[in-house]
Amino acid sequence: MKQETRKEEIIKTAARLFKEKGYSAVTMRDLAKAMGIKAASLxxxxxxxxxxxxxxxxxxxxxxxxxxxxxxSSDKSSIEKLNEIVALHVSITSKNTYGMASLNNDWMHLEEQLPYYLELxxxxxxxxxxxxxxxxQKNEIINSDVEVMLFSILSTLRSLYLWIPKKEDLNSEELTSHLSSILINGINK
Amino acid sequence: MKQETRKEEIIKTAARLFKEKGYSAVTMRDLAKAMGIKAASLxxxxxxxxxxxxxxxxxxxxxxxxxxxxxxSSDKSSIEKLNEIVALHVSITSKNTYGMASLNNDWMHLEEQLPYYLELxxxxxxxxxxxxxxxxQKNEIINSDVEVMLFSILSTLRSLYLWIPKKEDLNSEELTSHLSSILINGINK
DNA sequence: ATATTTAACTAACACTTGTTAGTTTGATTG
DNA sequence: CAATCAAACTAACAAGTGTTAGTTAAATAT
Structure with missing residues (x-):
């Protein structure tokens, strides 16, 4: 139907530049130069x-x-579900660290799609x-402030795009299990 | 010496705008409008x-x-030092959530000061x-991957600027102690 | 061979950007 | 009262912005 390949190349290159400088600071001429073409050709x-x-x-x-x-929707324990959430973040982020930077930092520059994004x-x-x-409720997790737990874990998972590229020695499974262990059990001995 | 007051008003207003849209997307005319003056007057x-x-x-x-x-430099235990680091982040971030957004997202737009920032x-x-x-070493902390622990905790602390404004019900001491507890002991029961 | 498609190009547009120069106004100080 | 000064203003600039129009050249399909 469409020339998906070239368009996707542009999007990938853009994501990389957006990560480095942010959406607003990247010009169409920057993007074109990175692609080896002129801005209008984009x-x-x-x-x-x-x-x-x-x-x-x-x-x-x-x-x-x-x-x-x-x-x-699974019937696993809550702790197992948390493990799977960690794995989900590691998996999606590993495949697209550049895009995750935009998702985290440039979502406010969405215009028509902003309400939809906020809903998601x-x-x-x-x-x-x-x-x-x-x-x-099921007594698997301590009865502490849910919001503090939620944002503490989520902050770590949302920052994964920053340090996955620096930790290429760990594969996804190892990273997921280390991370789950620390988020769930803490660092106390 | 100098008119520190007006300058600091501008910087505070700028920090607020930078948090909302990012440094590059905020124009001097935006900033001036927010101050109720013209861009050149800045x-x-x-x-x-x-x-x-x-x-x-x-x-x-x-x-x-x-x-x-x-x-x-203190002679406290490592766990106590961690508590103090959490308190440090909560304290600095509470006083300046806007500025912390710039520090996290716009540091790459520093120019001459970039090397100095990166060093700090x-x-x-x-x-x-x-x-x-x-x-x-002192057997206070589990012998897990130091980098994973470091970045997990630091990610949470660096994201504080995003959710402190939403959690005005908790005061700094409560927030610090909840957060320390979760980061150190996890959420497992 | 001809027609179509893909993907590049040049040239230009209307607008926005950060910033400078020079001026005016109202308050404070000598 | 005169002089100074802080803090605003208008006008303008050169450079850069996203985007459009129209064209060209090579590859692919008929």
Whole structure:
């Protein structure tokens, strides 16, 4: 149907530049130069700078949404569900560290799609919160402040894009299990 | 000496705008409008847009540096030192959530001061890492991957600027103690 | 061979960017 | 009262912004 290949090359390159300098600081001429073409030529493949950002962010946000929906529907324990959430973040982030930077830092520059993104994000946090609450009820998780637990864990998972590239020695399984262990059991001896 | 008041008003307003849209997306005209004056009038008080960013970020980075230097020199246990690091982050971030957004997201737009910032940042991480290593040696902290522990805790602390404004019900002491407990002991029952 | 498609190009646009120069106004100080 | 000064203003700049229009050249399909 469409020339998906070239468009996706542009989006990937854009994601890399967005990670380095942020969406607003990257010009279409920067992006073109990184692709080895002229700025105007980009418009044979994409409709606007905005659209590039949208494609990067929304597809990732939808991946997280469908991921957590699978996890919540399983009959595993709450702790096991948390493990799976960690694995979900490690998996998505490993495949696209550049895009995750945009999702974390440039979502406010979405325009028409901003309400949709915020909805996905808020739904995700709600599902995560529900899993924690369920764990407390079932006596698997300490009865501490749910919001502090939620944002503490989520902050770590959302920052993964920053240090996965620096930790290439650990593979995904090792990283997931170390991380789960620290998030769930802490660092106290 | 100088008219510190007006300049600092500008810097505070800028920090708020930088948090909402990022440094690159905020124009001097945006900033002027938020101050109720014209863009050119800003230059009676500041020398450049760059300088505003520098003042926001470097002063915060230096606060962290001097904070951790005090902590490392104490003769407390490693776990107590960790508690103090958490308190340091909560304290600095509570006083300046806007500025912390710039420090986290816009440091790459520092120009002449970038090497200095990176040095402060890397020193801070080293001191933090040393405290963790010391804790492992003294058998206070589990002998797990130091880098995973470091970045897990630091990610949470660095994200504080995002959710402290949403958690105004908790005061600093409560927040610090909840957070320390979760970071150190985890959420497992 | 001809027609179509893909993907590049040049040239230009209207607008926005950070910043400078020079001026005015109202308050404070000598 | 005169002089100074802080802090605003208008006007303008050169450079850079995203994007459009129209064209060209090579590859692919008919």
């Amino acid at each position: 418009y044979n493949h994409i409709n606007s700078k905005q659209e590039i950002l949208k494609e990067i962010i929304i597809s990732l946000a939808e991946e997280f949404t469908s991921g957590i929906n699978v996890i919540k 994000r808020s739904n995700y946090e709600n599902e995560f919160r529900n899993i924690l609450k369920e764990g407390i | 230059y009676n008080h500041i020398n450049s847009k760059q300088e505003i960013l520098k003042e926001i970020i470097i002063s915060l980075a230096e606060e962290f540096t001097s904070g951790i230097n005090v902590i490392k 940042r890397s020193n801070y991480e080293n001191e933090f890492r040393n405290i963790l290593k010391e804790g492992i």
